Amino acid sequence: MKEQTVPFGRAQPGDRPAPVAATVAVPQADPAPRAVEPRQTPQPKGAAKAGDGRSEFFKVKAQVFGALVDAVELSRIAQTDRQEAAVEIRAIATEIIEEKKLPLSVADQEALIESIVDDVLGYGPLEPLLRRDDISDIMVNGADDIFIEVEGKTLKTDVSFQSNEHLLNICQRIVSQVGRRVDESSPICDARLADGSRVNVIASPLAVDGPTLTIRKFKKDKLTLEHLVGFGSITEEGAEILRIIGRVRCNTVISGGTGSGKTTLLNCMTRSIDADERIVTCEDAAELQLQQPHVVRLETRPANIEGKGEITMRDLVKNCLRMRPERIIVGEVRGAEAFDLLQAMNTGHDGSMGTLHANSPREALSRLESMISVGGVSLPPRTIREMMVSSIDVIVQASRLRDGRRVITHITEVLGMEGDVITTQDLFKYEITGEGEDGKITGRHRANGSGRPGFWDRAVYYNEQARLTKALDDSDPRVMRRELDA
Known part of the structure; x- marks a missing residue:
């Protein structure tokens, strides 16, 4: 018989557990x-x-x-x-x-x-x-x-x-x-x-x-913010800001398109959570890899063959409130559970996080409002927006560029309301500067230099104000320019 010329991957004992x-x-x-x-x-x-x-x-x-x-x-x-x-x-x-x-x-x-x-x-x-x-x-x-x-x-x-x-x-x-x-x-x-x-x-x-x-697929070696810095997804100063956001219990929404790295970023940010906090996660398919010792993982369940027994994401989020969580993490917000998550964020569960599909921080707010309205909550649009402003502190935008690279393009604060419009501020932003000879997108991360962020009081409460000031100054081009001139 003619010998095959294409080699076959060879299994190693203990590579993966065998199916049941x-x-x-x-x-x-x-x-x-x-x-x-x-x-x-x-x-x-x-x-x-x-x-x-x-x-x-x-x-x-x-x-x-x-x-x-x-x-x-x-x-x-x-x-x-x-x-x-x-x-x-x-x-x-x-x-x-x-x-x-x-x-x-x-x-x-x-x-x-x-x-x-x-x-x-x-x-x-x-x-x-x-x-x-x-x-x-x-x-x-x-x-x-x-x-x-x-x-x-x-x-x-x-x-x-x-x-x-x-x-x-x-x-x-x-x-x-x-x-x-x-x-x-x-x-x-x-x-x-x-x-x-x-x-x-x-x-x-x-x-x-x-x-x-x-x-x-998930990598065998769990990624950290340090890895993202090495990949060029964010600068060290930006990663430090994300660590502080997680540490001081800012309510955070991670927004991004399909395949932009939202879940990976959520895993990375949860590493800043203190080990003594009780965390409850809600997911359609449990994939988060939290490293803390006190984690309760919940997973939705589809209906059985008779159409009964379904447990939805909203059911899980509602039940979380009875489990004395200190943080609630929702793998992906895609429906009426958005309202329950915002309520949890606004009633003592600071530091809660979730992901959703959107192409910009502003679009993420619009999508949240739409999900709450479509979910059957009969509230005026202004009331929903006021709830969003009082619940969400930061939106982190992840994007996949056309060259295949994944970057964190925005760290955006939700500040308040001006009339019926939610006001936001880009704390950190990725600016595209062009394209290299190899076809790779070129760009840079920079802070907007607008002064103290809205969560400054939280940073002071957790004694993180010095780290936050240094991270913002190191990534502010105006501060760097003054240092060069000096």
């Missing part, structure tokens, strides 16, 4: 995908598809897989430690290959066994991609089209599933880990992986060309 055994569903002779090595860039969209050699490889794998199913109870193996289970599957598969005297090269045999291990203990063709820490998103558009995002750029891989049924099987396995399901009666599902990575699945009949699976 009760949810293991064995695919029918699924093919071994041409995966990429953990640090290898996938082939571009025009890469050649598999030929006769690969088809023959799939047929051989079907023989081995069928014999493996006859020889051992896979559900029992899946219940054991992943490392032990992988060793057992490898040993049995090797014996089967030797008994059948299959004409496999060393590389083909290793690839075949690796693919079988991934199917039984993991998520099949996705495993090599999930093991890569440089991938931020995995986007599966049917069985044959799998894209990834690396360093802000979207690339097409040559990984594939055997069929749409195989893909749906893997989707079922993923969502069942958090007690959810995806099928024709419930074709849309949000879930998460064991490491907190966010998962969205859309199945038939809504997805016309086959199930669509989107995974927002």
Whole structure:
């Protein structure tokens, strides 16, 4: 048999926890995908598809897989430690290959066994991609089209599933880990992986060309504001301002578009919260990675097959108020829960945080007002705006530039009302200055130099006024100019 030239990602014992055994569903002779090595860039969209050699490889794998199913109870193996289970599957598969005297090269045999291990203990063709820490998103558009995002750029891989049924099987396995399901009666599902990575699945009949699976991966090494400074997302002075905002318990809304890094920024800012504070988080799929010891994590629940038992985000936020939280953190505000979050911010839960989709701080305020109005709250617009002004201290805007880089473009204070208009002030702003020869956007962060921020009294109360003054002065071009002149 012709030897395969494309290497397969190799699993390492203990990489990721194995799925629960009760949810293991064995695919029918699924093919071994041409995966990429953990640090290898996938082939571009025009890469050649598999030929006769690969088809023959799939047929051989079907023989081995069928014999493996006859020889051992896979559900029992899946219940054991992943490392032990992988060793057992490898040993049995090797014996089967030797008994059948299959004409496999060393590389083909290793690839075949690796693919079988991934199917039984993991998520099949996705495993090599999930093991890569440089991938931020995995986007599966049917069985044959799998894209990834690396360093802000979207690339097409040559990984594939055997069929749409195989893909749906893997989707079922993923969502069942958090007690959810995806099928024709419930074709849309949000879930998460064991490491907190966010998962969205859309199945038939809504997805016309086959199930669509989107995974927002979390890095194994948890990011901090120091990392964001290293990436150029913000300056050290701006990061210091964000640390102080978190420390002095400013009520904060993080705004941004899809993929702009809102959740990552929220995780980074929560590191400034004192270890002795009680924090309650509310999320559709639990993905926040708070480091404090006193954290209660709540997750919404969809309706069951009979349409009953749904627990919405608003239900969670309302219940938070009975749990004696010191801070409430909402993973994403997208509906009527906005009103309950503002009430919580305004009734003694200072330092609460949440994210929402908007392209600017001003648009974030408009979206909050719209969500409250659409949510059935019968209040005059001015009353809603007054509530927003009394509840929200700071809006942090995250953006993804057209070159793929993510930056924090605004740190904006909510000051008050002038007539019926909410007044704001940009405390810190990113100014685009042009484009470099490499196509990268160039710009700079700077403070607006308007004097003391609105949360100055909070900074004094927490003895952070000296740090705040230094961070503002160091990023104020007028102060830097005076120092140069001196």
